[in-house]
Amino acid sequence: MVTNDVTIASPLQTARARGRVRGRLILLGPAFVAAVAYVDPGNFATNSTAGARYGYLLVWVVVAANLAAMLVQTLTAKLGLATGRSLPELCREHLPRPVNRVMWVQAELVAMATDLAEVIGGAVALYLLFGIPLLAGGLIVGAAAFAVLALRSRGFRAFEIAIAVLLGVIVLAFAVNLLSARPDVPAAAGGLLPRMQGTDSMMLAAGILGATVMPHVIYVHSALTPNRIPAADEAERRIVAKGLRTDVLLALSAAGAVNLAMLLVAASTFHGSGIPGTDTLEGVHAGLAGSLGAVAALGFAVALLLSGLASTSVGTYAGEVIMQGFLRRRVPLAVRRLVTLVPALLVLAVGVDPTRALVLSQVVLSFGIPFALIPVVAFTRRRDLMGSLVNRPATTAVASVITALVVALNLFLLWQLVA
Numbered sequence: 001m002v003t004n005d006v007t008i009a010s011p012l013q014t015a016r017a018r019g020r021v022r023g024r025l026i027l028l029g030p031a032f033v034a035a036v037a038y039v040d041p042g043n044f045a046t047n048s049t050a051g052a053r054y055g056y057l058l059v060w061v062v063v064a065a066n067l068a069a070m071l072v073q074t075l076t077a078k079l080g081l082a083t084g085r086s087l088p089e090l091c092r093e094h095l096p097r098p099v100n101r102v103m104w105v106q107a108e109l110v111a112m113a114t115d116l117a118e119v120i121g122g123a124v125a126l127y128l129l130f131g132i133p134l135l136a137g138g139l140i141v142g143a144a145a146f147a148v149l150a151l152r153s154r155g156f157r158a159f160e161i162a163i164a165v166l167l168g169v170i171v172l173a174f175a176v177n178l179l180s181a182r183p184d185v186p187a188a189a190g191g192l193l194p195r196m197q198g199t200d201s202m203m204l205a206a207g208i209l210g211a212t213v214m215p216h217v218i219y220v221h222s223a224l225t226p227n228r229i230p231a232a233d234e235a236e237r238r239i240v241a242k243g244l245r246t247d248v249l250l251a252l253s254a255a256g257a258v259n260l261a262m263l264l265v266a267a268s269t270f271h272g273s274g275i276p277g278t279d280t281l282e283g284v285h286a287g288l289a290g291s292l293g294a295v296a297a298l299g300f301a302v303a304l305l306l307s308g309l310a311s312t313s314v315g316t317y318a319g320e321v322i323m324q325g326f327l328r329r330r331v332p333l334a335v336r337r338l339v340t341l342v343p344a345l346l347v348l349a350v351g352v353d354p355t356r357a358l359v360l361s362q363v364v365l366s367f368g369i370p371f372a373l374i375p376v377v378a379f380t381r382r383r384d385l386m387g388s389l390v391n392r393p394a395t396t397a398v399a400s401v402i403t404a405l406v407v408a409l410n411l412f413l414l415w416q417l418v419a
Contacts, residue, residue, distance in 0.1 A: 027243025029160035041121015045358035051266025059191025066256030080225035088325020122308025
């Protein structure tokens with residue numbers, strides 16, 4: 001009797017056998033989907049407003065928020081890899097039912113606030129580029145999200161590559177504008193010193209934080225990593241985990257550079273210039289055209305449009321992850337799209353100032369951050385869930401400090417709003 005032993009290569013081994021570069025590229029992607037939400041239209045509004053009003057004062061907030069985002073998204077990706085489940089699914093399994101329902105409600109509100117920023121931003125971009133009325137532009141952006149989401153039916157790589165390409169164009173647009181703006185480097189470096197100038201700057205700082213550490217992306221990222229590249233053993237799982245960390249570093253570095261460029265361009269071009277209306281998206285566009293030229297204004301508008309299209313697709317996917325995870329229910333994508341689209345269209349229909357709505361939406365998002373951060377930190381420190389990928393004590397300590405600071409900032413803002 002002859003027995004033939006056949007060794008079947010794992011998916012990771014198959015990918016690495018195709019070449020060193022392809023073996024590494026296969027591990028990249030989920031963080032780029034997350035990163036595009038870090039440069040959504042809400043970031044355009046908060047960072048441009050911060051630069052126009054306060055110059056380089058809040059540079060440190062952008063940098064600190066991006067570093068915090070890197071840690072948060074690393075923990076989130078690792079959580080999905082180690083447990084094979086998304087954060088909403090883990091909340092449903094490990095939290096009491098009443099708490100789980102509260103978590104679901106606030107997550108849905110976060111999804112709506114996210115879509116508010118993305119649809120409004122895309123609508124403003126269409127108005128700036130083609131003169132399309134805001135309400136019609138909002139409908140176009142909402143419908144266009146289906147085209148991007150349709151790529152998911154062709155596999156996760158098609159969707160990830162499309163989002164990464166859109167992110168790359170946004171990075172290029174702001175790189176060109178930053179070179180044209182020529183910011184004051186010593187003054188920008190001075191902005192790394194933490195300080196504030198009253199409650200308004202604190203509100204903008206919270207908006208920057210809400211636009212950078214995005215709660216809905218925490219849910220999405222945790223859903224993108226489970227079983228994406230099945231690991232055959234512990235050694236392969238560590239390789240995948242290392243690849244996910246590299247993914248986060250590359251993607252969030254790109255997003256952080258864009259956020260910083262937004263603020264630096266606004267600070268160097270508008271702060272103290274006396275140009276009116278530069279704390280609005282329309283004013284920024286007009287100001288760039290007058291100060292840096294038509295190419296800079298075009299780049300800003302195109303980047304804003306691509307940001308709205310890409311991030312609203314990710315936001316719609318987040319809504320699907322939220323409902324499926326917390327409630328174990330699926331709804332048709334068209335219904336899901338409509339639920340989160342309606343509030344944005346109402347804001348556009350009644351004529352609310354788009355930039356003001358965007359900034360306020362980011363403040364709402366900042367209040368949703370603790371509801372996502374606390375479970376992530378709590379779950380990733382549990383060895384029974386994470387196995388060998390459990391947090392080191394120092395990692396848990398740093399993540400806990402970040403969470404505590406976010407909660408404290410939100411409580412302060414709430415007190416300011418009701419006082």
